[in-house]
Amino acid sequence: MVQYDAVVIGAGQAGPSVAFSYAAQGKRVAVVEMAQPGGTCLNHGCRPTKALRASATVAHSARRAAEFGVHVGEVRVDFGQAIGRVHTLIDGMRAGLQHALDSADNLDYVEGRATLVGDPEGRAHRVLVTDAEGGEQELTAPEVHLNVGTRAAIPSIDGLEDVAYLTETELLNLTELPAHLVIVGGGYIGLEFGQMFRRFGSEVTIVAGGGIAAREDPDVQQILTDLFTSEGVTIVAGRPSHVRQEGDGIALEVPEVGTITGSHLLVATGRRSNVDLLGPDSGLETDERGFVITDDRYATSVPGVWALGDVNGRGAFTHTSYQDGDIYLHPPRTVAGRVTTYAMFTDPPLGRVGMSLQDARDSGRNVLKGEVPMSSVSRARLESEETGVMRVLVDADTEEFLGATILGLQADDVVQVIGVAMQAGVRYPVVRDALPIHPTVSEFFPTILGSLEPLA
Numbered sequence: 346m347v348q349y350d351a352v353v354i355g356a357g358q359a360g361p362s363v364a365f366s367y368a369a370q371g372k373r374v375a376v377v378e379m380a381q382p383g384g385t386c387l388n389h390g391c392r393p394t395k396a397l398r399a400s401a402t403v404a405h406s407a408r409r410a411a412e413f414g415v416h417v418g419e420v421r422v423d424f425g426q427a428i429g430r431v432h433t434l435i436d437g438m439r440a441g442l443q444h445a446l447d448s449a450d451n452l453d454y455v456e457g458r459a460t461l462v463g464d465p466e467g468r469a470h471r472v473l474v475t476d477a478e479g480g481e482q483e484l485t486a487p488e489v490h491l492n493v494g495t496r497a498a499i500p501s502i503d504g505l506e507d508v509a510y511l512t513e514t515e516l517l518n519l520t521e522l523p524a525h526l527v528i529v530g531g532g533y534i535g536l537e538f539g540q541m542f543r544r545f546g547s548e549v550t551i552v553a554g555g556g557i558a559a560r561e562d563p564d565v566q567q568i569l570t571d572l573f574t575s576e577g578v579t580i581v582a583g584r585p586s587h588v589r590q591e592g593d594g595i596a597l598e599v600p601e602v603g604t605i606t607g608s609h610l611l612v613a614t615g616r617r618s619n620v621d622l623l624g625p626d627s628g629l630e631t632d633e634r635g636f637v638i639t640d641d642r643y644a645t646s647v648p649g650v651w652a653l654g655d656v657n658g659r660g661a662f663t664h665t666s667y668q669d670g671d672i673y674l675h676p677p678r679t680v681a682g683r684v685t686t687y688a689m690f691t692d693p694p695l696g697r698v699g700m701s702l703q704d705a706r707d708s709g710r711n712v713l714k715g716e717v718p719m720s721s722v723s724r725a726r727l728e729s730e731e732t733g734v735m736r737v738l739v740d741a742d743t744e745e746f747l748g749a750t751i752l753g754l755q756a757d758d759v760v761q762v763i764g765v766a767m768q769a770g771v772r773y774p775v776v777r778d779a780l781p782i783h784p785t786v787s788e789f790f791p792t793i794l795g796s797l798e799p800l801a
C-alpha cells in the first residue's frame with residue numbers, strides 16, 4: 346500500500362493541472378490513468394478531429410480555388426497522409442504531457458484502472474489500481490480527485506454488438522478512406538466527421554434521430570441541412586431498429602426510411618459517464634444520467650472526493666473541464682454562474698452561448714432579437730463565405746444578453762464576444778456602442794444590437 350497526499354484519477358483536462366499544482370506545493374501525488382494521458386480531447390476528441398478538419402478544409406478550398414482565380418489542377422486527397430499528420434501532431438503533444446508527468450517532483454504516474462474500494466477506517470481513501478496485465482497495487486490518500494470523463498454511449502440497436510462498428514476512437518485509427526461512411530447520430534461528432542469524410546471523398550449518410558443539430562433553432566438546422574446536402578452528404582431522420590453485417594459492409598434497417606448500406610458504421614449518439622468504472626463501492630451520489638453530483642466547488646457526496654470535468658455533468662467540453670481544475674485550485678472561486686460558450690466545428694462553424702429562440706420564448710421574459718444573414722456581413726462576402734446567420738437575444742427590461750447563435754465564418758471565435766459580455770454582466774448597449782474593427786464579422790454586433798425587435 347502506497348500513501349499519498351492526493352490521488353488524481355484520470356489524466357484528462359482537469360486532473361493533470363491539479364496534480365502539477367499539488368506537487369509544486371510539495372504534496373505527494375499519484376495520477377492514475379487507464380489509457381493515455383490527455384484523455385478524450387487529446388487522444389480521440391477535439392485535437393485530432395480539428396487537425397483532421399484542417400485537411401478537409403484545405404481539400405474544400407482547393408476544389409473552390411478557381412472561384413478565387415487560383416487554378417490548382419485535380420484535387421486528390423491522400424487520407425493516409427492526412428491521418429498520419431494528425432497522429433504526428435497528437436503523438437508530439439501527448440509526449441510533452443507524458444514527459445511533464447514523468448519528470449515532475451513529488452508526482453507518480455501510475456498506469457491502470459482505478460477503483461475506489463471504500464474507506465473502512467474513515468481516515469484515507471483506498472484506490473485499487475489494476476494494470477493491463479492484471480497486476481494490482483493499492484494507493485491511499487486523504488484526498489481523491491476524479492477526472493474520469495465519459496465514453497461513447499452505445500445505443501441498444503438489435504444486431505449492433507455483432508457488427509464491426511466504430512466509435513470516434515476507431516475511426517481516427519483508420520488508414521484508408523471508407524468508401525461509404527454511415528453515421529448514426531446527427532450531433533457534434535456526427536456532423537463534424539460527416540462533413541470531413543465527405544470532403545475527403547467518402548460517400549456519407551447521416552442517420553439522425555430527431556434530425557441534425559437537434560438542440561438548435563429550426564433555421565440553423567435548415568441551413569446546416571442545406572449545406573451538407575449541397576456537399577453531397579445524405580441526411581435521413583430516423584433511428585435504426587436493426588444492424589447486420591452484409592458482405593464487407595453493414596446494412597441498417599431504419600423503419601422510417603428502409604435499408605441503408607455502407608462500408609463503415611460510426612456510432613455517435615452521445616456520451617456516458619465513466620463513473621461506473623470506479624467500481625460498485627465508490628459511494629458517489631450520481632444524477633439520473635449517471636454524472637457525479639457535486640457542490641459548486643466540486644465536492645462530491647463522499648468527503649475528501651472531488652469530481653472535475655465532464656464526469657460532474659456541469660459541462661461537456663474541454664474548456665469546461667480544464668476550467669474546473671482552475672476554479673478548484675483558486676478558492677473561493679466557484680462554478681456557480683458560469684456562462685458556457687461552445688462551438689460545433691462544422692465548416693462554417695456554429696458558435697453558441699445562452700438561450701436559443703425556443704429557450705427565449707419559454708423563459709417568459711421580454712425578449713428582443715437582432716439578426717443578420719451572413720450574406721450581409723461584408724467580411725463574409727469578401728471571402729465568399731455567405732452561409733449562415735448571426736443572432737443575438739437580449740432582455741428588453743434588464744438589457745442583459747440572453748444568448749447568441751452565430752453560424753458562419755469564424756463563428757467559433759466571434760461568439761466569444763457575447764460569451765464574455767454575458768459572463769462579465771455587460772449590458773447590451775455597451776457592446777452596441779463599442780468601436781469594432783472593419784472588416785470583421787464581429788463588427789456586425791453593433792448593427793444587430795442597433796436594430797432589435799420584439800421576439801415573435
Ligand SMILES: Cc1cc2nc3c(=O)[nH]c(=O)nc-3n(C[C@H](O)[C@H](O)[C@H](O)COP(=O)(O)OP(=O)(O)OC[C@H]3O[C@@H](n4cnc5c(N)ncnc54)[C@H](O)[C@@H]3O)c2cc1C
Pocket residue numbers: 354355356357358359360377378379380381382383384385386387389390391392394395457458459460492493494495513534619622623653654655656660661662663664666690
Ligand atoms: C470526437 C470528439 C470531438 C470533440 N471535440 C471537442 C471540441 O472541439 N471542443 C471541445 O471543447 N470539446 C470537444 N470534445 C469533448 C471533449 O473531448 C471532452 O469534453 C473533454 O475531453 C473532457 O475532459 P475530461 O478531462 O473531463 O475527461 P476525459 O478527457 O474523457 O479524460 C478522462 C480520463 O480518465 C481516464 N479514466 C476514466 N476512468 C478511469 C479509471 N477508473 N481509472 C483510471 N483512469 C480512468 C480516461 O482514460 C481518460 O483519459 C470532443 C469529444 C469527442 C469525442
Ligand SMILES: NC(=O)c1ccc[n+]([C@@H]2O[C@H](COP(=O)([O-])OP(=O)(O)OC[C@H]3O[C@@H](n4cnc5c(N)ncnc54)[C@H](O)[C@@H]3O)[C@@H](O)[C@H]2O)c1
Pocket residue numbers: 500529530531532533534535537552553554555556558559583584585613614615616661662687688689690
Ligand atoms: N465541437 C465540440 O465542442 C464537440 C465536438 C464533438 C463532441 N463534443 C462533445 O461530445 C458530445 C457527444 O457528441 P455526440 O455527437 O456523440 O452527441 P450529441 O448529443 O451531440 O448528439 C447525438 C445525437 O444522436 C441522436 N441519437 C441518439 N440515439 C440515436 C439512435 N439510436 N439513432 C439515431 N440517432 C440517435 C440524438 O438524437 C442526438 O441528436 C457532445 O455533446 C459534446 O459534449 C463536442
